[in-house]
Each structure stands twice: as C-alpha cells, then as structure tokens.
Amino acid sequence: MKKIIGIMGPTNAIEDDLINAYQIGKYCAENNYITLTGGLKYGIMNEALKGAKENGGLTVGIMPTDDKSEYSKYVDIPIITTMKAGRNYIETLTSDIIVACGISAGTSSEISLAIKPKKKIILIGLDENTNNFYQNLAPNQVFIAKNYMEAIKILNS
C-alpha cells in the first residue's frame, strides 16, 4: 500500500504556510505517496492538494460536508462525511504521517487526535510556545521543522 501523508493547516493561512503546504504536496506526488487533506477549496487544504495534483500525485479529501460547492477541485477521491470537524479523527487515523502547516483550532484538534494512534507528526514554522506545547504532550512523536525542506528531511528519516 502507498503511504498516505496528511497535510493539515488553517483555512486562513499566511503565505509561508501555503508555500510549505504546496511543496509538501509536490514532494508526496514525486515520491508516489498519497496526499490527504480535509478536502475543501480553502487555505492549506486546497494548496497541499494543488501541489500534489500539479505534479501528478493522487489525492484524497476527507470531506466535512456533502455540499460539493465547497470541495477543492484538486481532490481525486472525495470521501464524503457530513461530520464537520468530527471527520478530523478519520483524517488522522487514515494518514501515516501528519504534517501541520500553521496552526488553528481545527489543526490543533488534528494534531492532538494523531497522538494516541501513534502517528508521526511534523510541525512546520510554528512558534516556540506551540512547539513546546505539543512536544510536551508527545515527545517521541512530534518533530519540529522550520520550513518544508526540513520537514522533507524528517519525512525521510
């Protein structure tokens, strides 16, 4: 089975986070990994899928709604739930590795939910307080990267 990389992050993301998400999606495509996100046409979700699709990757979205007008056009396989943030747990269980590009309440729930199922979690470009918080929660699972290049090294390690 192909490895599945879940890329998480805010709907309203800053430019650096969007670049990181695109580049991780691109990296997944180039390495024959499946790119998974929350599937909507906003922020990190959309940009990670775009990075994967524009580079020949396969993409999966775990949809929070059955309203197709909100779906990213870069999703190959939309898994349709009507669970809103309840689908975040399915995202983390389905991903082999979680990469967070930026932080928001939703992203925080995804990182937190990924800990008990023992997923590897990579945080890119977050502030020290946030990094410390998650490393205290799960010292052996949470890895810190300054940018997508560092994150890719951790993905490979």
Add this chain to the structure above:
Amino acid sequence: MKKIIGIMGPTNAIEDDLINAYQIGKYCAENNYITLTGGLKYGIMNEALKGAKENGGLTVGIMPTDDKSEYSKYVDIPIITTMKAGRNYIETLTSDIIVACGISAGTSSEISLAIKPKKKIILIGLDENTNNFYQNLAPNQVFIAKNYMEAIKILNS
C-alpha cells in the same frame, strides 16, 4: 473525478453473490471506475475488491475498525474509521452508485441510508419480498437485476 461504485453485501455470502461481486468489481476496473466497499477480508467486501484488483482497478475501503488484521489485502486506500457500522453512511455518501449482492442487516442499512442522498441502487439476485420492500421505499432509485450482467446494463443506463 472518477465514478465511485460501492459494492455491498453479506460477510457470509453464497456463491452466486460472490460471483456477482467479483464480476462487478472487474467491470469497474475495466471501465476506470473506483471500487468501494467496507474494506474487510470477508465475503462480498473482499470479493468485490479482488475482482477490481485482479483486473487493474483502484480500490477504496471504508474501514469500520483500526485493527489492520481484518483488512482485505485488495484495498489500495484504507480510509480508517473506528465507527463500526457507523461507517456505512460514509460508504453510501461516497459512492455514486450502490450495488447490493445479497442481503444482511448491514447491507440493508447501507441500502436504506443511500436513499435520502438520492443514490442509484442496484439489487442483484434478491428475493421478491426484499425487492418489493426497497422498491416501495424508493421507487425511482431502486433497480432490480437477476445477475451481474443485468446489473452492468443498469449501471450503463
């Protein structure tokens, strides 16, 4: 986006139902549809995925458990939930068309859940009482087939 065909049916299936499931999976593969099931290594779920994989198709399983020892080896993309039969609704929302090969309590829940989201539903080889029951519930959505060949004609119509 590729069309997604959900193939449903009992864990303990009779030979005719297994043949129908395999052949519908094979048909999906040959027509570039994605084959979706409940993902476990039992009965109709496994046989439909086998029909798809042995003929070059792409397969998705909506997993009821995170216990990987129960997964079918023919699943390309396991979407992991821990929802047991609660995942049946995700199966029906995600599928464009539902094909039932045989009947059981679980299959009945899937057919029933597929009605309100307006999915096309094809029942293969069920008894008259069962066919009547579902056609009364959803006369415009439920189609009856005697075997996989009739079902494929309905899939194409």
Add this chain to the structure above:
Amino acid sequence: MKKIIGIMGPTNAIEDDLINAYQIGKYCAENNYITLTGGLKYGIMNEALKGAKENGGLTVGIMPTDDKSEYSKYVDIPIITTMKAGRNYIETLTSDIIVACGISAGTSSEISLAIKPKKKIILIGLDENTNNFYQNLAPNQVFIAKNYMEAIKILNS
C-alpha cells in the same frame, strides 16, 4: 440505570403512527423509562417526545444537526452531533429497545442497524411485506404489533 426506549419513524407520518408514537412515549414516562428519538420537531420524533414530556418523562434526542431551530421543544437532553443520518447508529446503540411507528428510509436504516447489536425491535402497524422482510433478517429480535397496546405488551414481555 433506567431503560432507554428508542422510538423511530417517518418525518411525514400518518395519524395512526403519530398516535402510536405518542402513546409509547406516554407509556415510557409512566414507567420511568427514558424516551429517545432523533430529536427533531417533525413527525414521529416530535410526537413520541411530546407523549413522554406531557406525562412527566425524561427525554433524550440524538441530534443530526447543530441547527437548534430544528430541535423539538420536548427534548430534555439534546446530544448534538452534526452527522445527519450517521447519528442513526448512535440512536440504536443507545436504546435498549427500538420501537418503529411507520416506515421510511431513515427508519429502515435504524431497524437494520439495531439488528447486529442484538436489540429487541418492535414494529407497529407496518404492512405484511415489511414485517416479513425484517423478520427474515432477524427472526429472534423482530416483534410485530398491530397497535401501541400490543407493542406495550411486547415491551413488558
């Protein structure tokens, strides 16, 4: 713990089914059972809760939406999900006994989902074809009643 009785049925219900739902709700109240439904202000859901509340009972709704304008005013404890019909499985797991007043696609999914967790299921006033269908699926769990009085006898047996 108090026994929990789940009362299920169509949103657009006929008069006889509404009477049965009200009377079963009333019976639960008078016998110190908790009345559980899908929680909305429509059809059988609302009428069963009304029967319970107007007779001093305790009521629980398993809500399919967080839109409170759709909630029945007879719900004491609204359990809020955003799962639409995905919440049907939670309804059946939580109920000790399921009583169906009328039939619809949603009700059929609830009856079907109640079978594997070994719940006792009482069908009131359904047609012969429907009764036969469910009794074939689960002969030892499905009981047939012509009206609420017969259903109450089965509840007590």
Add this chain to the structure above:
Amino acid sequence: MKKIIGIMGPTNAIEDDLINAYQIGKYCAENNYITLTGGLKYGIMNEALKGAKENGGLTVGIMPTDDKSEYSKYVDIPIITTMKAGRNYIETLTSDIIVACGISAGTSSEISLAIKPKKKIILIGLDENTNNFYQNLAPNQVFIAKNYMEAIKILNS
C-alpha cells in the same frame, strides 16, 4: 433545558486535578446542571461523574465504546458510540461549557474542537505554556483558573 457542563481531563490524572473534577461535578449537581464526560471508569471522567452523583446530580456519558465493562458506574445516561476519540466532538458540541482538569492528548482535542462552536472553555491548574497556547488560539473563549473555586466563579460570570 438544563445547562450541560462538560468536564474533561486525563485518564491518568494527578490528585489536584481529580479534586477539581469532583468539586466541579458536585457544583453542577448542586446547581441543577447536567454533568457530561467521556463516560469511562477512569481518571477525570469517573471523578467528575462521582462528584455529581454523590450530590444528587444527573450525569451523561458520551461513550467511546460499546464495551460496558469500561463504563463508569456514575453514568445515568450512557450515549453509546463506537467512535473512540471521534466521540470527543459530540462531547464538545453537546456541552454548553467545557471545563478541563489537567491536560492530555485527548483533552487537547476536546478543547480544540470546542473553539469553533464558540463554547466557553475553562482551564484549571494548567501550566503557563499550555494556558498561553489556548488563549492565543481563542482569546475570547478560554478562561484560566488556578483551582475549582476560581473555575466556579468563572462558570457563574
């Protein structure tokens, strides 16, 4: 409708957190609020329910499993899901106010999931880094208390 207070915290809790959970449960009982937790017989979940039940309160558990041997004996109404941590979202949607006694991965997911639905969140006895993290995520919703007495003042404000 009665107000529902969700009390969250680790399975392996320290003594101070257990005392806070018990006292908040007791306070809910004395003020006719419903006490809600994740429902199991461990840590904060059990202690909060015990505080409520031993003081005449009404308790609800949102169960992550259908294995009843894990249920707290202090749950009046067990809402049965088989969703493991997927039920955390239902806990936060159903609660009017969330009180966290201690922190863990699961608790962090619950706090995070409570933000978007605009719930009031009270953190008791957490370290400064954790308090800062959540206050940055949701400055207008997250309130800090040193102990249960301060938390009760915030509950009342």
